[in-house]
Amino acid sequence: MEYNGIIGSDGIVIGKAYIYKKEMMIINHNTIDESDLNEELNKVETALLLSKSQINEIIKQATKEFGQEEASIFDAHMMMLEDPELITRIKEMIIKEKIHSSNAANKIIENYIGMFSNIEDEYLKERTADIRDVGNRLIRNLLGITDQDIGKLDSDVIIVAHDLTPSDTALMDKKHVKGFVTNIGGRTSHTAIMARSLEIPAILGLCNITKKVQNGDVLVLDGNTGSLSVNPNERTLLEYQDKIVRYNNFKNKLKDIVKLPSVTLDGRHIEIAANIGGPSEVDSALKYGGDGVGLYRTEFLYMDRDHFPSEEEQFEAYKVVAEKMEGKPVIVRTLDIGGDKKLTYLPLPEELNPFLGFRAIRLCFEMRDMFKTQLKAILRASIYNNILIMYPMISSVDEVIQANKVLEEVKSELRAKDIAFDEKIKCGVMIEIPSAAMTADLIIKEVDFFSIGTNDLCQYTLAVDRMNEKISNLYQPFHPGVLRLIKNVIDESHKVGKFTGMCGEMAGDPVATLLLLGLGLDEFSMSASSLLMIRKIIRNVTLPEAKKIAEHALTLSTSAQIQAYCEKALKELNLMNQEE
Amino acid sequence: MYSESIEIQNKTGLHSRPAAIFVQTATKFKSDITIEKDSKQANAKSILSLLSMGVSMGNTVKITAVGEDENQAVATLIELIQSKFKEE
Numbered sequence: 001m002e003y004n005g006i007i008g009s010d011g012i013v014i015g016k017a018y019i020y021k022k023e024m025m026i027i028n029h030n031t032i033d034e035s036d037l038n039e040e041l042n043k044v045e046t047a048l049l050l051s052k053s054q055i056n057e058i059i060k061q062a063t064k065e066f067g068q069e070e071a072s073i074f075d076a077h078m079m080m081l082e083d084p085e086l087i088t089r090i091k092e093m094i095i096k097e098k099i100h101s102s103n104a105a106n107k108i109i110e111n112y113i114g115m116f117s118n119i120e121d122e123y124l125k126e127r128t129a130d131i132r133d134v135g136n137r138l139i140r141n142l143l144g145i146t147d148q149d150i151g152k153l154d155s156d157v158i159i160v161a162h163d164l165t166p167s168d169t170a171l172m173d174k175k176h177v178k179g180f181v182t183n184i185g186g187r188t189s190h191t192a193i194m195a196r197s198l199e200i201p202a203i204l205g206l207c208n209i210t211k212k213v214q215n216g217d218v219l220v221l222d223g224n225t226g227s228l229s230v231n232p233n234e235r236t237l238l239e240y241q242d243k244i245v246r247y248n249n250f251k252n253k254l255k256d257i258v259k260l261p262s263v264t265l266d267g268r269h270i271e272i273a274a275n276i277g278g279p280s281e282v283d284s285a286l287k288y289g290g291d292g293v294g295l296y297r298t299e300f301l302y303m304d305r306d307h308f309p310s311e312e313e314q315f316e317a318y319k320v321v322a323e324k325m326e327g328k329p330v331i332v333r334t335l336d337i338g339g340d341k342k343l344t345y346l347p348l349p350e351e352l353n354p355f356l357g358f359r360a361i362r363l364c365f366e367m368r369d370m371f372k373t374q375l376k377a378i379l380r381a382s383i384y385n386n387i388l389i390m391y392p393m394i395s396s397v398d399e400v401i402q403a404n405k406v407l408e409e410v411k412s413e414l415r416a417k418d419i420a421f422d423e424k425i426k427c428g429v430m431i432e433i434p435s436a437a438m439t440a441d442l443i444i445k446e447v448d449f450f451s452i453g454t455n456d457l458c459q460y461t462l463a464v465d466r467m468n469e470k471i472s473n474l475y476q477p478f479h480p481g482v483l484r485l486i487k488n489v490i491d492e493s494h495k496v497g498k499f500t501g502m503c504g505e506m507a508g509d510p511v512a513t514l515l516l517l518g519l520g521l522d523e524f525s526m527s528a529s530s531l532l533m534i535r536k537i538i539r540n541v542t543l544p545e546a547k548k549i550a551e552h553a554l555t556l557s558t559s560a561q562i563q564a565y566c567e568k569a570l571k572e573l574n575l576m577n578q579e580e
Numbered sequence: 581m582y583s584e585s586i587e588i589q590n591k592t593g594l595h596s597r598p599a600a601i602f603v604q605t606a607t608k609f610k611s612d613i614t615i616e617k618d619s620k621q622a623n624a625k626s627i628l629s630l631l632s633m634g635v636s637m638g639n640t641v642k643i644t645a646v647g648e649d650e651n652q653a654v655a656t657l658i659e660l661i662q663s664k665f666k667e668e
Contacts, residue, residue: 127631
């Protein structure tokens with residue numbers, strides 16, 4: 001049987017299924033006798049101790065394997081378990097209502113969740129998930145339910161589960177777990193992120209795969225296509241074994257080009273850069289040989305905290321990134337929040353159309369001080385490296401002029417205080433709104449470069465909400481309308497001797513590489529793990545060849561035709577068998 | 581028994597990090613400590629009860645301690661709130 005799900009993490013693996021099932025919690029609703037009272041109260045103490053030691057173990061494992069930051073969510077769990085009121089209230093309820101400990105614990109936890117969800121606060125809403133997690137742990141321990149121990153496995157397995165929680169992945173035996181498949185979850189779920197950081201393949205959203213697979217079934221997990229074969233026949237198995245060997249060889253060979261330059265066969269240098277969210281991601285950008293940072297998303301500095309980052313804090317973060325990149329360019333995008341990206345400490349009114357609303361540069365203009373603080377920090381860090389500034393969500397040239405005015409203001413303030421910065425710092429615009437793409441000729445006069453954000457450009461050009469699964473088939477980066485806009489942006493920048501990069505998903509899609517190269521794109525910026533593949537493609541084609549591909553693609557009428565043509569062109573490069 | 585009132589001045593109020601720091605600080609003292617807002621009362625050593633009370637910027641709270649180190653306890657917690665939890 002074959003099932004198709006959502007790709008969580010790429011790679012192919014064959015292995016035995018290991019069903020990870022959590023036993024149901026059945027709360028005992030009977031009343032208890034006076035004589036059993038002490039036993040129930042003791043149970044609470046024991047369960048509490050056990051829960052604390054379990055969380056301690058998780059904190060230890062998580063710190064070791066994922067680092068302090070990932071482990072810190074479990075510190076909050078510990079603090080709740082250590083809350084003196086929680087334990088007192090549970091005990092009081094047992095005594096007063098003569099009920100089982102599991103029942104009392106459940107009622108008290110639900111009561112807290114109820115109180116929390118009544119308060120209008122994003123942070124507290126997130127905490128309800130933590131209370132539920134802690135509460136479930138306590139109740140399971142009260143009921144004497146022991147979870148399957150996946151901390152020590154005897155042989156290699158593929159974990160099949162409904163879903164995996166942070167505690168599950170932290171405690172898992174990483175030596176023997178070779179892949180994940182789950183019923184629920186998407187590309188950005190915890191399970192997917194973990195699988196990618198562990199570099200093991202994963203397929204998610206397989207509906208009720210836990211019911212269809214049995215322990216010990218042979219699974220072929222193809223994380224490149226999202227297909228899972230259960231107990232395949234001899235022939236399929238052999239085919240996949242061959243595929244695995246070829247894929248792994250290819251991956252290993254890709255590593256050989258980490259240190260090789262990103263040049264086409266005819267010697268044209270193309271910048272292959274990484275998108276990062278903060279200093280912690282610089283190492284992987286360098287590990288995969290990034291030529292620079294094409295998009296530094298500064299909003300992560302503002303999220304996961306409870307107040308605005310100070311100029312010093314920001315300066316430190318930008319400086320670390322700049323220094324680590326050792327002279328390679330770093331494009332810092334100014335704050336892009338609002339819409340779906342909210343800050344707990346900045347209350348914004350609910351909007352009917354957040355993607356068309358008060359966000360990014362629009363918000364920065366309203367909150368000038370915040371914007372100036374960020375620009376100051378970026379400018380100060382610019383003495384450490386080649387930093388470039390990029391404004392997001394620009395819809396017309398007057399916004400660029402206005403942003404530049406603020407930038408000039410900040411520059412004069414720094415000069416007045418004798419604070420050094422790169423006087424020649426370059427400034428650019430992220431092209432993600434169709435009107436900006438159409439008026440690229442006007443905008444380029446005010447800036448030094450463009451970077452195309454294809455995710456939003458697609459969604460705005462095609463009027464397709466990219467989160468809406470019902471219309472996901474209409475989300476087409478290869479749509480001729482999108483391609484014409486991209487071409488216009490690149491052409492207008494080249495006319496005046498300036499450059500255009502791309503920092504959306506499309507830049508890291510191998511199928512699009514030849515086409516974009518042919519359109520004249522100067523820089524491709526993507527998640528670090530895609531860098532080598534894109535560089536490999538660029539190293540195996542000449543610019544005139546790519547131009548021919550792009551020219552032909554632009555004569556085709558539909559997205560499907562263009563995509564199929566690009567896939568064919570990529571296949572003809574025969575990369576799997578190309579030696580470096 | 582010793583108590584003092586104060587207005588919360590930091591942006592986040594007693595949520596997330598400030599709440600955790602507040603509870604950790606209160607736990608260091610032997611006295612029983614309560615925090616009161618609009619006639620609602622919470623145990624200052626309980627993160628769950630403090631969070632569910634929902635204290636925001638601008639709220640006035642009354643901190644009361646009963647025990648051998650009551651003066652010291654209230655003074656320390658007031659100072660912590662005045663420092664705005666080292667937020668900006």
